Amino acid sequence: MTDWRAVLIGFLTATILGVLGLTLPGVGQLAAGLIGGFAAGYLAGGGLGRGFWHGLLAGALGGILVGLVIGLLVAVAGWVGGPAGGLATGIAGIGIVGASVLVAFLFALESALAGALGGLLNS
Template sequence: MIDWRAVTVGFLTIMGLGAVGLIIPGLGQLLAAVIGGAVAGYLAGGGLFRGSWHGLLAGSLGGFFIAVLVWIVISIVGLSLGPVAGAIGAALGFGTFAIIVLVSLIAAIESALGGAVGGALAG
């Protein structure tokens, strides 16, 4: 059973530390993902597998949230430039959304590793 409280707290940790991590691009987001995954895994408890699963969910949720925001922003900017630019902006926004979701799923592995560590520490 999924502990949604653990996933939510891990997600919020990733978002908060990720915003602060913009100061050190790349490394800041990596640490945010690992720490957020560890928080989710620790709160979920139950060992390596359960911790990594909850860390993976928290990291994936974070990446999906960022992808939706980027898609919305690109679409709104496109709409502000007129109807043709709006259609182009929406298409480009969807392409960007798809790429960010793919990258975030791959990057969620970092959160899963952090979750495994957190789950092991809790168990």
């Protein structure tokens, strides 16, 4: 059974550290995902599999949030650009969906690995 409290705490940890990590591009987001996934896995406990699952969920939520924010920013830019901007951002939207899926996958993967370690340490 999924411990949503652990997932939410891991997600919030990764999100807050990710925002703070903007001062260190790349490194800050990587560390945020690892720490958030570890927190979710550790709080859920129960071994590798359970920690992996909870870290995966925490990281995936973070990736989905980033994708939604990027999509919203592009949509607003298209709206401001008028009909030509709408067409350009509509075409770009296909790439944004692909990039969002990739970002969500990467966030989830690193968090899941750290979550497995956290779950192992709290088994």
